[in-house]
Amino acid sequence: EVKLQQSGDELVRPGASVKMSCKASGYTFTDYAMHWVKQSPGQGLEWIGTIIPLIDTTSYNQKFKGKATLTADKSSNTAYMELSRLTSEDSAVYYCARTPLDYSSFFDYWGQGVMVTVSS
C-alpha cells in the first residue's frame, strides 16, 4: 500500500523556520518525483515545487523561491521541505504528493497534510 506519512502540525513564531517531512512507503522512492502543495485557509491549491530523488534535482514555483527548500533522503525514503522567514501568509496546510517520472505530472497519492500556524 502506497503511503505518504507527513510530520505533525507546527506552531511557529514569525521570522522562524520550519522543516517538515514526508516519509514514503509501499513503492520505490526513486521511481517518482515528490511535490509540495500549499493550501491556505479556505483557499485553493498552490504548487510549491518538486524534487526528483533519483537525481536530486529540484524545480520551484518562482513564487516560492527563497521561501521553500526541498530535499530528499534516499536512505530513509523521506522528502523534506523547509520554509524560512515565516510570516502570517505562510500559515496554511502543506501537502506532499508524488507524480510518476514520465510525460504527465498528476498527483496520484497525497500525504495527510501538515498545518503550519505562524503566530507570536
Added chain:
Amino acid sequence: DIVLTQSPALAVSLGQRATISCRASQSVSTSSYNLMHWYQQKPGQQPKLLIYDASNLASSIPARFSGSGSGTDFTLTINPVQADDIATYYCQQSRELPNTFGAGTKLELK
C-alpha cells in the same frame, strides 16, 4: 503561468448529472496527451485523484466519474451524483511549469 478558471459552485440533486468545467488560459494539450487532471477534496482531507490526462479514470474511482475535453476546455461529469460526492473539485494542468490548479468548484445539494 497557465490560469485555470472554474465556476465557484454548482448545485445538483441526488441522482442527477453534475457537469463541472475548467477552462485554461492556453492549451494544455500536446499532440499526444491532454494534460489536465481532476481531484476531489472533502473538508479536512487531502485531495484525491479522480481523472488524469483528461479522461482516464484513476484507480478505485467509481465509473460514475468521467472526464473529457482537449485544448483549453475540459469537463468533469458525475452521473449519477451520490451523497458521498458532495465535495470541492479541482482541475490541475501539467502542460508546463508551474503546475497550476483551478480555484475549485464546490458541489452542493439542491
